[in-house]
Amino acid sequence: MLTAIIEKEIREILGSAKFGITFGACIVLILLSFYVGAMNYKSSVEQYNAAKAQNLRQMEGLTSWLSLEQHRIFMPPQPLAALVTGSSNDVGRTIGVHRRSSIAAEDSKFSEDPIYAVFRFLDLTFIFQIVLSLFAILLGYDAVCGEKERGTLRLSFANAVPRATYILGKLIGSFVTLVTALILAILLGCLLLPLLGVSLTGDEWVRLAIIIGTGLLYFAVFLSISVFVSTITHRSSSAFLTLLVIWVISVLIVPRASVLLAGRAVDVPAVDNIAAQKATFSKQLWQDHQKAMGAFKPPENHDPTMMMDLFNAYMDSLSQIRESKMNEFSDRLNEDRHNRQKVQQQVAFNLARISPTASLTLAATRLAGTSIDIKDRFYESGIDYKETFADFMKEKTGMNITGGMFIVQSDGEEQEPIDPKEMPEYVYQPEPLRASLAGSVVDIGILALFNLVFFIGAFVSFTRYDVR
Amino acid sequence: MLGSIIEKELKGILQSPKFFATFAVCSLLMLLSVYIGVKEYNAQVEQYENALSLNNQQLAESTSWRSLNFKAYRKPEPMQIFVSGLSNDIGRWTSINQMTSIKLQNSIYSDDPIFSVFRFIDFAFIVQVVLSLFAILFTYDAVSGERESGTLKLVFSNAVKRTQYIVAKMVGSWLGLVIPMLIPILLSILLVIIMGVSLTAGDWLKLMILVGLSLLLFTFFIVFGVLVSCLTRHSNISFLVSLVSWVLFVLIIPRAGVMMAGQFVPVPRVAEIEGQRDAFAKDLWATFYEESMQRWDEFNESANGDGGDEDSGFEMDDELLWARMQEEDSARKVVDRQIEEYEIRLQEELRQRKTAQERLAFSLSRFSPTSAYQLAAMTLAGTDIELKARNLDVMQNYRNQFVDYTENKIKETNDLSGVMMVEINSEEGIKINNKRNDKVLDVSDMPQYVPSDQPLSKSLASIVVDGGILGLFILLGFAGAFIRMLRYDVR
Numbered sequence: 001m002l003t004a005i006i007e008k009e010i011r012e013i014l015g016s017a018k019f020g021i022t023f024g025a026c027i028v029l030i031l032l033s034f035y036v037g038a039m040n041y042k043s044s045v046e047q048y049n050a051a052k053a054q055n056l057r058q059m060e061g062l063t064s065w066l067s068l069e070q071h072r073i074f075m076p077p078q079p080l081a082a083l084v085t086g087s088s089n090d091v092g093r094t095i096g097v098h099r100r101s102s103i104a105a106e107d108s109k110f111s112e113d114p115i116y117a118v119f120r121f122l123d124l125t126f127i128f129q130i131v132l133s134l135f136a137i138l139l140g141y142d143a144v145c146g147e148k149e150r151g152t153l154r155l156s157f158a159n160a161v162p163r164a165t166y167i168l169g170k171l172i173g174s175f176v177t178l179v180t181a182l183i184l185a186i187l188l189g190c191l192l193l194p195l196l197g198v199s200l201t202g203d204e205w206v207r208l209a210i211i212i213g214t215g216l217l218y219f220a221v222f223l224s225i226s227v228f229v230s231t232i233t234h235r236s237s238s239a240f241l242t243l244l245v246i247w248v249i250s251v252l253i254v255p256r257a258s259v260l261l262a263g264r265a266v267d268v269p270a271v272d273n274i275a276a277q278k279a280t281f282s283k284q285l286w287q288d289h290q291k292a293m294g295a296f297k298p299p300e301n302h303d304p305t306m307m308m309d310l311f312n313a314y315m316d317s318l319s320q321i322r323e324s325k326m327n328e329f330s331d332r333l334n335e336d337r338h339n340r341q342k343v344q345q346q347v348a349f350n351l352a353r354i355s356p357t358a359s360l361t362l363a364a365t366r367l368a369g370t371s372i373d374i375k376d377r378f379y380e381s382g383i384d385y386k387e388t389f390a391d392f393m394k395e396k397t398g399m400n401i402t403g404g405m406f407i408v409q410s411d412g413e414e415q416e417p418i419d420p421k422e423m424p425e426y427v428y429q430p431e432p433l434r435a436s437l438a439g440s441v442v443d444i445g446i447l448a449l450f451n452l453v454f455f456i457g458a459f460v461s462f463t464r465y466d467v468r
Numbered sequence: 469m470l471g472s473i474i475e476k477e478l479k480g481i482l483q484s485p486k487f488f489a490t491f492a493v494c495s496l497l498m499l500l501s502v503y504i505g506v507k508e509y510n511a512q513v514e515q516y517e518n519a520l521s522l523n524n525q526q527l528a529e530s531t532s533w534r535s536l537n538f539k540a541y542r543k544p545e546p547m548q549i550f551v552s553g554l555s556n557d558i559g560r561w562t563s564i565n566q567m568t569s570i571k572l573q574n575s576i577y578s579d580d581p582i583f584s585v586f587r588f589i590d591f592a593f594i595v596q597v598v599l600s601l602f603a604i605l606f607t608y609d610a611v612s613g614e615r616e617s618g619t620l621k622l623v624f625s626n627a628v629k630r631t632q633y634i635v636a637k638m639v640g641s642w643l644g645l646v647i648p649m650l651i652p653i654l655l656s657i658l659l660v661i662i663m664g665v666s667l668t669a670g671d672w673l674k675l676m677i678l679v680g681l682s683l684l685l686f687t688f689f690i691v692f693g694v695l696v697s698c699l700t701r702h703s704n705i706s707f708l709v710s711l712v713s714w715v716l717f718v719l720i721i722p723r724a725g726v727m728m729a730g731q732f733v734p735v736p737r738v739a740e741i742e743g744q745r746d747a748f749a750k751d752l753w754a755t756f757y758e759e760s761m762q763r764w765d766e767f768n769e770s771a772n773g774d775g776g777d778e779d780s781g782f783e784m785d786d787e788l789l790w791a792r793m794q795e796e797d798s799a800r801k802v803v804d805r806q807i808e809e810y811e812i813r814l815q816e817e818l819r820q821r822k823t824a825q826e827r828l829a830f831s832l833s834r835f836s837p838t839s840a841y842q843l844a845a846m847t848l849a850g851t852d853i854e855l856k857a858r859n860l861d862v863m864q865n866y867r868n869q870f871v872d873y874t875e876n877k878i879k880e881t882n883d884l885s886g887v888m889m890v891e892i893n894s895e896e897g898i899k900i901n902n903k904r905n906d907k908v909l910d911v912s913d914m915p916q917y918v919p920s921d922q923p924l925s926k927s928l929a930s931i932v933v934d935g936g937i938l939g940l941f942i943l944l945g946f947a948g949a950f951i952r953m954l955r956y957d958v959r
Contacts, residue, residue, distance in 0.1 A: 017704070025712045025715060036724070036727045040730070046734070047740070051736075051740040054747070057747055058744075062750070072742075074739060090557070090581050091581055107737070108557075108577070110557040111557055111559055111575045111578065112737065112738050113822070115729075115822070115825060115826050116726060117554050118722075118726065118842070119833065122719075122723035122724065122727060241485070241490070242489075245493055248497070252497070252598070253496075256589050259586055263511075263583075270519075271574055273518065276522040276523075283529075287531075348582055372581045
């Protein structure tokens, strides 16, 4: 009996014009998103390589590591970020490593190429969030009440069909058909990646698979909500309207409104205030030390080279003190702002999780490594790199490069040009898979829970449904 | 006759249960978006004013003309409440000083990426996504639905002209949807006033044009829904067709246009441009230092008379030395200028490429009326793609004034505070001379920075183009529906 109902459901869906049109649109959109993602990834790799090469070229011909004013490190483009853009276009991609001054990531894609920000990105998560959820509603809104309107529901129950079997068959039938159809479309899209020359590592394939799984779970949530609503309404038009309102609230309102609420609830100090505080403090330090420098008194020694060494050592020690004080000060301010930001994020995201759309966004971006944490991650790796680089410079030149000034002594001899390739290589480490999984498991769980709740809801309310 | 069909159509819309639900959702969304917009705008104004006062405070404390640093901020515009556009994506300020070139930094989204996770909903977004969806929802079965229920046959069994019928349909649905929609629009404008945002006369005019444009887009989707209903015979088919077209118009074409343009016209990254500049600067400085070294040698020789043993110690006229250092300083300035000119040339090239890319992207995306609307709305609100270039131009202009001003001041006051002189003298050891820098500067006559402002007259041309495109789309839709209706099989 169950299989007969499932079979009937599958045949009905596959044969309907509705399915043909929506599924056709889905395939086009999914393929388009994969294509656009792959092309974007390739062009950003090109840009990245060009920028990196230029970075090395500017060092060519330098004769001393000390004359290297600054160089840059870049966040490498990630293939998954092209499919799940998340925050990756909003945060800076370039860090200038100066001798002095603290580092900051600059030049986000959207601020550099605002053209992409005009209509935002067309990525896989966008298709899932907005288009597929809408299609899920479209395919499921009249599952029960539509049959009632057409009178076929009464017909079915004229036979000895248990209600539980009937609704189970309906749910399973529509889930299996639609999800299988989607998986086929997505697999086709995945196939595009290697065809277009984008190679993913094994780790990235696993991530992509989980992201797609999460997306399908999200699709299923909207499908089960639709079936549920169709079992509590008696006219398909009112079912559709109810679902559309739910869709608008879940996709458009809840996520944004929760960020707004969190923004009001948790106060985060403005960046400008912090920058001004730092500037004042730094100036204060510098002024104090300028006085101290003026007071430098060498011992009774008349050898100029010795004096120069002593002076250098003295300047070095001053700059070290200055640096450590400045670091301590700015660390404290940054830490405070960072902590508040974290609290704000927690509040916002927890509120937003009422909506399955928010859960999907959070889980997918976490898995793709483009969640909001990408900013901290890049910044922290930049700090680490700066330390490595300082060690490297100390080894090369014997000086603490972070100092405020140093004196280049030229003895007139021809010097060998430096080899920029000796420099320590910057490597961006994405979050390990295990950690990403752990971070997204809550959201995946929430999506599964939504599914379960509405599945049971549809089941229970159908057993009491008035089929006439 | 016309009147009674319109009346029937109006009743049909206003009395349907879906009308109330959609109307409520639209009102709620619009008010929410404007509320969020005003809150964010107020926060930005507060941040802006705070930043200005911090800036002034730092200026008042500075002691050296040479290292004088000014931060020029972008001013938040009240129109961004309705069309946030790119205002959150583009940096808010740039440093203006003698040493570094201008660069917009710290966009809102990069400072607080939390806001970028779910983006903002603004008025323009609601018009594009929600209102258009609802327009289609009410009109997709205008003709095919009546055919299915048999009322179409009934209507034409009377002496009703087909042209009259389709015009009445359009007018009726238009009145039934647009007039109720004006209520939440007016309410949200009222909310802006209640929440104490001060709007200038120019802003009001812009707001009125924005409402007009929004109604144009809304009208297009109403006409489009009727067109689809004339093209199909079953209402469920017409619903699907219009929904798929909606997805194309609203979500796909605008984005796909930009993506394609990005493929066709590649643009280098800013980091690459900066790398080129740094390489150029490095070469110039290398020659400069070499020459400078020579000049110092010559100077030492002439000052020393015989240019003899440097370790023997000599008395040098202090003022002569300062003058020499100033000379050296102006040579340095020349190099600075050269580098700056080179960078401006690079930036100019970059900008030209970007303009080409933008032109292609927007031409492609204008195949969708939604993009035409979005582009017009952003231009109107001053949050369009030109926002960055416009601000950079004003800032560059100001920087030129600023540099001239500080140069003059340095000359006038003979300020050498940025320069530190280290003397090595075997008699007295090392002497560091940096005494001339503890006075606070008087910056009262510094040129004032006036943030860029886009008067409506300048952007009107492009708004008219986009408005015209919208009008054209409406006309095409109307003509299509009209012609189809003449041949529609009413059975």
